[in-house]
Amino acid sequence: MSRYEPSQSEAKWQLAWDEADVFKARRDPAKPKYYVLEMFPYPSGRIHMGHVRNYTMGDVVARYKMSCGYSVLHPMGWDAFGMPAENAAMERGGHPKDWTYANIADMRGQMKPLGLSIDWSREFATCDPEYYGQQQAMFLDMLAAGLVYRKSAQVNWDPVDMTVLANEQVIDGRGWRSGAPVERKELTQWFFRISDYAGELLEALEGLTDWPEKVRLMQANWIGKSRGLQFAFGVLDAPEGFDRLEVYTTRPDTLLGASFAAISPEHPLARHLERHDPKAAEFIAECRRIGTTEEALEKAEKKGFDTGLRVRHPMDEAWEMPVYIANFILMDYGTGAIFGCPAHDQRDFDFATKYGLAINAVFEAEDSPSALTEAYVPMKSERVRYIRGFAGAEVQTGDDGVSEAISFCESNGIGRGVTNYRLRDWGLSRQRYWGCPIPVVHCPSCGVVPEAKANLPVKLPDDVSFDQPGNPLDRHPTWRDCTCPKCGAAARRETDTMDTFVDSSWYYARFTSPHAATPTDAQDADYWMNVDQYIGGIEHAILHLLYSRFFARAMHKTGHLPAKAIEPFNALFTQGMVTHEIYLTRDAQGRPVYHLPEDVEDGKLSATGETVEVIPSAKMSKSKKNVVDPVNIIQAFGADTARWFVMSDSPPERDVEWTSAGAEAAYKFLNRVWLLCDRIGEMPADAPGEGDMALLRAMHRAVHDVTQSIETFAFNKAIAKIYEFTNTLSKAQASGAAMRDAMRTLAQLISPMVPHLAEDIWAKLGGKGLIVTAPWPKADPAMLVDDTVVLPIQINGKRRSELSVPKDMPAAEVEKLVLTDETVLKVLAGQAPKKLIVVPGRIVNVVI
RNA sequence: GCCCGAGUGGCGGAAUGGUAGACGCAGGGGAUUCAAAAUCCCCCGCCGCAAGGCUUGUCGGUUCGAGUCCGACCUCGGGUACCA
Numbered sequence: 001m002s003r004y005e006p007s008q009s010e011a012k013w014q015l016a017w018d019e020a021d022v023f024k025a026r027r028d029p030a031k032p033k034y035y036v037l038e039m040f041p042y043p044s045g046r047i048h049m050g051h052v053r054n055y056t057m058g059d060v061v062a063r064y065k066m067s068c069g070y071s072v073l074h075p076m077g078w079d080a081f082g083m084p085a086e087n088a089a090m091e092r093g094g095h096p097k098d099w100t101y102a103n104i105a106d107m108r109g110q111m112k113p114l115g116l117s118i119d120w121s122r123e124f125a126t127c128d129p130e131y132y133g134q135q136q137a138m139f140l141d142m143l144a145a146g147l148v149y150r151k152s153a154q155v156n157w158d159p160v161d162m163t164v165l166a167n168e169q170v171i172d173g174r175g176w177r178s179g180a181p182v183e184r185k186e187l188t189q190w191f192f193r194i195s196d197y198a199g200e201l202l203e204a205l206e207g208l209t210d211w212p213e214k215v216r217l218m219q220a221n222w223i224g225k226s227r228g229l230q231f232a233f234g235v236l237d238a239p240e241g242f243d244r245l246e247v248y249t250t251r252p253d254t255l256l257g258a259s260f261a262a263i264s265p266e267h268p269l270a271r272h273l274e275r276h277d278p279k280a281a282e283f284i285a286e287c288r289r290i291g292t293t294e295e296a297l298e299k300a301e302k303k304g305f306d307t308g309l310r311v312r313h314p315m316d317e318a319w320e321m322p323v324y325i326a327n328f329i330l331m332d333y334g335t336g337a338i339f340g341c342p343a344h345d346q347r348d349f350d351f352a353t354k355y356g357l358a359i360n361a362v363f364e365a366e367d368s369p370s371a372l373t374e375a376y377v378p379m380k381s382e383r384v385r386y387i388r389g390f391a392g393a394e395v396q397t398g399d400d401g402v403s404e405a406i407s408f409c410e411s412n413g414i415g416r417g418v419t420n421y422r423l424r425d426w427g428l429s430r431q432r433y434w435g436c437p438i439p440v441v442h443c444p445s446c447g448v449v450p451e452a453k454a455n456l457p458v459k460l461p462d463d464v465s466f467d468q469p470g471n472p473l474d475r476h477p478t479w480r481d482c483t484c485p486k487c488g489a490a491a492r493r494e495t496d497t498m499d500t501f502v503d504s505s506w507y508y509a510r511f512t513s514p515h516a517a518t519p520t521d522a523q524d525a526d527y528w529m530n531v532d533q534y535i536g537g538i539e540h541a542i543l544h545l546l547y548s549r550f551f552a553r554a555m556h557k558t559g560h561l562p563a564k565a566i567e568p569f570n571a572l573f574t575q576g577m578v579t580h581e582i583y584l585t586r587d588a589q590g591r592p593v594y595h596l597p598e599d600v601e602d603g604k605l606s607a608t609g610e611t612v613e614v615i616p617s618a619k620m621s622k623s624k625k626n627v628v629d630p631v632n633i634i635q636a637f638g639a640d641t642a643r644w645f646v647m648s649d650s651p652p653e654r655d656v657e658w659t660s661a662g663a664e665a666a667y668k669f670l671n672r673v674w675l676l677c678d679r680i681g682e683m684p685a686d687a688p689g690e691g692d693m694a695l696l697r698a699m700h701r702a703v704h705d706v707t708q709s710i711e712t713f714a715f716n717k718a719i720a721k722i723y724e725f726t727n728t729l730s731k732a733q734a735s736g737a738a739m740r741d742a743m744r745t746l747a748q749l750i751s752p753m754v755p756h757l758a759e760d761i762w763a764k765l766g767g768k769g770l771i772v773t774a775p776w777p778k779a780d781p782a783m784l785v786d787d788t789v790v791l792p793i794q795i796n797g798k799r800r801s802e803l804s805v806p807k808d809m810p811a812a813e814v815e816k817l818v819l820t821d822e823t824v825l826k827v828l829a830g831q832a833p834k835k836l837i838v839v840p841g842r843i844v845n846v847v848i
Numbered sequence: 849g850c851c852c853g854a855g856u857g858g859c860g861g862a863a864u865g866g867u868a869g870a871c872g873c874a875g876g877g878g879a880u881u882c883a884a885a886a887u888c889c890c891c892c893g894c895c896g897c898a899a900g901g902c903u904u905g906u907c908g909g910u911u912c913g914a915g916u917c918c919g920a921c922c923u924c925g926g927g928u929a930c931c932a
Contacts, residue, residue: 042932082932155930166930218852218927294928298849328849347849423929430930500932539926541852546929577925648872649860653853655925661873662860668886669872675887716861720871727871792867797913799867837912843866847912 004674006638010756014115022066022772025073025119027527034070035528036062037508039536039544040077043125044084045103047110049658050537050577052630053646057575057715058535059116060647060752064710066117067748067776073528075511076111076118078104078125081132081435082500083166089466096434097462100127110631114639115755117772122514126503131510132436133457134519135502140439140450141558147193150448153427154266156292157185161469164431167293177469184288189429190438190496194550198223198421201549210571212653215541222542224422226250229406230335231415233261233311236320239276242269245311245323248334248420252409253401254341256388257362259352261311261339262304262324266331273307273325280305280325287327302351303327314414315390326351332424342375349375362388366395426547428499433464433472435497443484443491452485458493471495504544505551508534508568509561519560529565538574538653545572573713576655583612597628597660628658640754641667647753648719669723670757673750676730677761680739687736695734698725699742700783706749707779715753722749740765745777793818794845795827803844811838818844 017023027033038058041051055076062074078100085096104125124131142148156165160178164185169176194201202223205216229252232244245261263270265287273280283305290300304324313319321339328347329338342352342359352359361376363384378384380398392404406417429438437458439451451458461479464472473479473495484491506519512528513521536544552568555561561568583595585605595605595612604611633642645666650656702725709718729742744765751758751771762771786807791814793801801823805814815836818824824846835847 039932044932079932084931164930167928168931170930212853214852221851222927222929224851292930295849298928300849426929432930499930501930504932537926537932538853539932542927543929544932651861654861655854656860659860659873665873672887717871720862723871790867794866794913797866797911802867835912837866839866842864843913845866845912 002674002678004671004757006640006670006756007635009760010113010115010639013756013759014112016759016770017115017117017772020770020773022770023072023074023117023119024121025075025528026071027524028071031069031071033073033528034062034065034533035073035512035531036065036533037075037511037531037535039534039540040079040504040507041107042082042084043078043080043100043103043107045106047107047630049628049630049642049646051111052114052642053652053656054535054537054575055111055114055116056643056646056753057573057652057713058533059114059118059643059755060710060715061533061535062117063752063755063772064776066772067751067774069775072117073511074116074118075122075514076116076120077123077507077511077514078107078127079500079504079507080104080125080127081497081503083432083434085434086432086466093466095462095464096466097127097460100125100434113634114630114643117755122511124510124514126436126500126507127434129457129459130515131507132503133459134510134516135436135498135506136439136451136456136458137453138506138519138555138558138560139498139502140453140456141560142192142554143440143450145554145558147554147557148190148428149193150188150190151425152186153189153191154184154186154292155189155431157183158469159183163469163471167291170291173289173291173296181289182291184292187429187431189427191425191427192550192554194426194547195421195423197550197553198423199225199419200553201423201546202421204549204567208567208569208572211569212572212574215538215545215572215574218541219546222423222546226420226422227402227406228252228334228418228420229409229415230418231314231409233314233321233339235323236310236312238309239269239272242272245269245337246335247337247339248418249339250420251341251344251398251402252405252415253386253389253391253398254344254362255313255315255339255405255409256390257341257343257360258313258321258339259342259358259360260322260324260355261337262326262329262351263338264329264331264336265325265327267325267329267336269307269323269337270325277307280307283325287325290327297328297330300327302347302354304351304355306355314409322357324351324355333422334420344375344377346375346377360388362386363398363401426499426501426550428502429496430499431471431474431495432497433460433466435500436503437473438494438496438498440494441482441484441491442494443487443489445489446484446486446491449484449486449491455485473497501544501547502551505548506555508548509552509555509565519555522562525560525565526562529562529568531569533571533573534569535573535575537577541574545569573652575652576650585610585612598632633663637663637667638670638756640670640757644670644719644754647715649716651716652713669726670754672730673726673746673757673761676726677743677747677764680736680743681764683736683739685736685740687739689733689735689738691732692734692738695729695732695738695742697783698728698732699745700779701725702749703745703777704779704784707776710752718749719753722746725749747771748774748777789841791842791844793821793824794843795824796847797845800824800827807841811840814838814840814844818846 036058038054062072066072080100085100088099089096156170158165158175158178158180160180165175170182174181202220202225205220208216228248228250230248232246235243235245265284274284290296304326307323309323310320311323340348342348343361363386366383366385383395383397385395391408392400409415439458441449441451443449461476480493480495482491482493508531509520513524552561553566556563556566583600585593587593599606600612630642645663649662702721705721706718744767747758747761758771788804789807791803792799793803801821815838833846833848837845
């Protein structure tokens with residue numbers, strides 16, 4: 001008998017894999033390729049259980065596909081630019097670069113013991129000049145291709161720190177450090193023309209059949225295609241240049257229910273009034289105190305300012321309406337101006353009620369019209385009766401009403417039907433140091449000039465300090481001052497850096513040739529793209545994934561990716577979070593003091609015996625101290641236990657709660673497998689036994705079920721099947737040869753999840769070579785069929801009895817048998833059943 | 849606010865519209881042991897002595913049959929364009 005000692009054997013097998021170089025991705029024309037990618041991590045410095053779960057899932061897929069004969073690419077890198085590095089520099093001193101690379105080294109050191117099948121030779125960080133230099137080259141190509149432009153946009157401005165704030169740095173409308181009320185400020189910034197691709201990005205979602213439906217839905221809603229009418233109101237006594245007010249509406253059928261027009265505080269007309277009307281200026285200033293986020297804007301109280309201007313209804317010369325500036329109208333959507341129909345829009349209804357405007361119903365419910373105490377907003381597909389309609393039938397659906405209204409307006413010269421998208425262009429400028437510099441130069445005579453490609457990468461300067469707020473690049477004279485690449489005159493470098501979403505929008509492509517002298521290598525990209533399986537958090541469902549889809553198209557347009565790669569991720573899987581209970585005690589003031597799980601035992605603090613409050617599981621976070629450090633778990637139980645547990649307990653798309661009991665159970669199971677292997681290994685190969693056939697059938701059943709479960713990402717079910725098979729095997733009385741065969745197969749089935757233990761078993765039972773390179777077992781279909789089935793008998797839908805019959809017994813014969821069943825006879829009491837339903841091979845239902 | 853999910857025993861969960869609770873944890877009983885740990889075997893949704901009844905967040909509907917489909921709601925989670 002030997003002991004299961006993961007600390008020794010895990011290191012041993014990791015070395016063996018390294019020496020055999022089994023995870024090196026090679027372009028092999030003889031094999032099909034498989035590219036599996038997990039969303040790369042931000043180098044915070046510590047891996048957490050969420051990482052372990054994410055990378056174990058990818059590892060299971062990678063190892064399984066390798067066994068199935070694929071040439072696998074499974075790389076790892078670091079999403080290394082971003083705010084936390086600058087925050088660390090500000091709080092603790094030091095340099096973002098040093099902090100980041102030290103974190104990367106730490107995290108790599110924590111990840112390696114997990115035994116992941118990663119090709120580490122492809123590792124890179126997005127803050128490597130080698131990587132971001134290629135990103136700058138692509139930016140210049142995209143600029144030349146017309147995919148990038150500059151325009152004015154608003155940012156959160158901290159007037160005390162004199163710095164731009166990210167949305168998460170604005171707390172209750174105030175700067176997180178200064179506490180000063182945040183203002184909106186306009187800056188000229190760079191944008192990607194993602195909205196040019198809105199229609200295509202929407203339509204192509206249909207082809208992403210291996211993406212979760214919820215992600216496709218979220219993206220479709222985000223892109224937000226709408227069909228509507230754009231038309232102009234005539235403005236009475238208009239200020240010069242504003243005699244027409246263009247509005248966009250998705251409900252032109254409600255035009256005769258209009259009672260006001262409203263414009264965005266950023267609308268040119270509002271801007272004009274701001275300069276000439278102090279009251280308007282005051283209102284607009286108030287609007288600007290609301291944050292820049294959609295959430296803040298939507299949740300803010302809806303307010304308007306009556307400009308005193310009036311517009312004429314396009315269908316009635318005599319009909320005049322007031323024009324408001326309203327805080328909820330977005331300048332980025334439509335024309336930045338709307339008309340309000342209070343009867344059929346709740347927001348307009350509230351607005352009209354507040355400002356005493358008319359509420360005129362345009363249509364009413366077909367059957368039961370009722371008084372308007374709130375806006376009547378039926379589904380557009382519902383039929384309604386138009387009482388102020390002007391186009392189409394009196395009774396029609398909202399959709400038809402809209403179409404008819406657009407046709408009517410077009411033929412009467414009132415406006416034109418237009419298709420609009422909610423999706424806005426992607427602002428990529430960041431007023432920060434730790435990001436990829438935007439490679440352009442501002443020249444007094446040539447204007448905005450792209451940096452020459454020969455001068456790339458435009459490297460971040462190292463000699464910067466973070467002792468004052470703001471972007472250090474802005475106050476770095478030798479870096480900022482440069483010469484114009486076009487005319488050679490003195491010029492200034494762009495000091496904005498790129499949004500880190502740019503970095504993560506093409507790393508998957510860079511992994512195919514991570515050190516090429518161009519952004520991608522055509523042959524490598526052609527062989528390895530697309531990512532066959534992408535795995536990551538649902539929190540990236542919209543932004544990261546949509547930006548990546550756009551970027552792949554932009555890369556194709558600029559010659560950096562083949563046409564087949566414009567949808568870069570063939571299949572997507574979104575995994576849940578790892579959660580843990582939260583433990584806390586209270587200090588003298590009643591404030592919570594959080595405690596690490598490892599310091600709590602049986603609901604009490606180990607040190608003092610004080611009882612802790614327990615809050616239900618939440619996402620692991622440092623501030624709540626409900627974190628379990630994978631490094632501790634690996635030291636205590638081994639990587640295989642950590643891997644087994646994160647895969648076993650919950651369906652992978654759902655959150656998993658880390659419990660120490662669960663981790664111990666995983667460890668116990670692996671021990672059991674180890675001992676079982678020992679026992680079988682000691683059986684003489686020719687030891688006689690019975691039940692070889694039964695064991696063989698169970699083995700094929702297990703191979704089939706586990707394979708199916710892995711293929712469908714049901715890892716928890718795969719593990720349940722492995723438990724069942726292990727139970728069967730340990731109770732089996734089969735011959736030595738059959739037992740060994742079954743045990744080796746068991747080792748293969750567990751090998752994607754617990755690869756180290758699997759290698760140990762394989763080696764002990766005489767498997768050939770490394771299990772990691774052994775071909776995946778195949779289930780024989782003939783071994784999977786059962787001859788008899790047990791049919792449950794229901795009476796009025798409730799299970800009352802059962803019946804064992806040959807698998808293919810005709811329904812008529814089953815019926816006869818059912819009517820002889822004791823329970824059925826008793827319930828029928830001599831009467832005939834009303835109905836007898838026989839679902840062959842499944843169930844019988846007797847209706848009485 | 850808006851968009852998208854999720855809710856099943858004490859706990860994590862399983863279930864092509866067809867036996868609700870597979871598998872695991874916790875718990876109970878037993879074997880082994882001088883004893884304990886470890887290991888092995890058995891029991892285990894709730895109410896009830898039992899017969900039986902109830903049970904998949906709540907309420908309603910479709911169906912011979914609903915955890916699964918439809919409608920309304922409740923709670924929790926993700927996103928909301930400068931967190932990554």
